[in-house]
Amino acid sequence: MATALGFEKVSKRFIIHHQRPRSFQELTVGFFKRNNASREELWALRDVSFAVERGQTLGIIGPNGSGKSTSLKLITRILEPTSGGIAVNGKVSALIELGAGFHPDLTGRDNVFLNGSILGMGRREMKQKFDEIVEFTELGRFIDMPLKHYSSGMQMRLGFAIATSVDPDILLIDEVLAVGDEAFQRKCLRRIGDFRRRGKTIVFVSHGLDVVRELCSEVIWLDGGVVRGRGGADEVIAQYLRDIGEEASLEQAIQSEEAEQMAAVEEEVGQAVEEPPAEAAPQPPSRWGSREVEITRVEFLDGRGNPCDTFRTGERMLARVHYVAHQRIERPVFGVAIYRSDGIHVSGPNTKASDYEIDYLEGEGSIDYIVEPLPLLEGEYQFSAAVYDYPCTRPYDHHERMYSFEVRQGRVKDAYGVFYIPCEWRLRRGN
């Protein structure tokens, strides 16, 4: 396979002038003062080497300021490396700043041609693609109105449509999917999926680890301008999460975004992540998701089918999750999670992990999660319910710890721990 993109020991240094002489006067004064203390060097990248094969989708992850965006800007040639070499084979298009150079007084149509030419397209090429662009943006008759009357979402759509119409060999994406409404995001993802199927090379920079996992076959983890990890997406993301998790527990401060991501990841993977008791603290309920399917309510029913919120150990527990699908959804995955009131993640099953395949959802309905006999011991519990797409990367609706129920002692007299684990005792005396 041919290499589409290669970094060979690339370093990028920024020089930050705290008091840069921006005029001749300052320059002259500075010359006499011999004041060089105001110069500071910042290495955004240091000796970064990697290669991307043609047709590969590479993700770049890392905390803010790790050099992700600098890498993309080096590929697009907005910046030049301080040392090292960058080889780019093919036409590059960057979804970095959508609609750069849009002029508010010009119409959408004029802006399409202006923006297209900024991206290096010729007039004939633009004319051919114009209809396709307008169709993708769904702007219709707005296309002949001045851009200043557009909503920011409309401008985004226009920018995205133009940038992807370039038909690049290498597509660079930087966080653009974080903007725009959900429907538009899905449309963008679909178009990016098209690119991938057509064997284009994609470099994707994001904080959204779930999207990275969904899109990328390989991931590079940058930290402080150096490569900390490289390999398969799941593996590197797990490494990264462990790292930021450790850091967070050290600092006793998890950014809410990351926390949410971690929670989402747990749910996606569909397995309980071992949490040391020190970290298990009750968390406030929250909700997220794109809402093509909505979870409308969750009911708890006892063995006779009556609503209740208190169960006894060893009896039947049924949680009925009501949903409404606003459109036909193929192969959804439902999941639930049970937490004890002190934050311990007790269980987190989902339909996919249980091999319970659901071919589609349409309209209203409900799904029952039945546990019999209930092994939970006395205590108060929080309950999450969620519905995801099949790869478990896109939450349609996630209700995190929004419900609660109580468990009281039943026939089983166990009182210590989390679970009643059926068991026998056998005593032997002598030998």
Next chain:
Amino acid sequence: MERLRELIRYRELVRNLVARDLKARYKSSVLGFLWCLVNPLLMMAVFTVVFTVLMPNDIEKFPVFILCALLPWNLFSSTVMGSVGSIVDNAHLIKKVYFPREVLPISTVLSNLVNFLLALVVLFAVLFAFRVRLTPWALLLPALILIQVIFTLGLSLILSTLNVFYRDTGIIMETVMLAWFFLTPIFYRMEDLVPRYARLMYWVNPMASIISSYRVILYSGASPALDFLARTFVTALAFLVAGYLFFGRYSRVFGEEV
């Protein structure tokens, strides 16, 4: 060579930027693009009043005399002043998209050139109104314009780069252009100067040779000093090459300096 080929690939951008420039310039005024015709006439009137009524001189057909020099000078000064800030003013683009940066000063030069060509209509109307008989030497006009554009572009490339690193280049240039205006034979004849200074002016000021050539071929209908013109052409080319190399060397860091 690689850079030139890339520049050609981006010709559509140059065209769009020129169009945007021209649209923006005349969009919000009542007279619109007529201004590029009226403005030279008004300036001609001002100079004529000053130099025939207030300070009479013996120059024949003064309005033609002044207009032949004033129009090319306006082309020069508005291009230089416009392109000094062409990189810095487009920082939002430069930080976000890659394209050959020389597109920006080039499009400033070209949009001013379009303006000038429109204003030439006025010049020929005035020549006609004053019954100035054109001679075949007037056919040198395109060549003259070319020399001037080459020189201006070279200068623009240098100044727009300097302005990225030292923002007061633009301010200094305002004064420089005023001095340059007085040191170029626009409202006076070369012959009016002390001969020693006249020769010096020809040597150090390419614009002096260019502007007086305009006047010679149109107003006097005579042959310009071809040897001087040839030397000016070489100077202009040297400026363009130097400017292009200078610009090319520093345009790599525009992305982080603007």
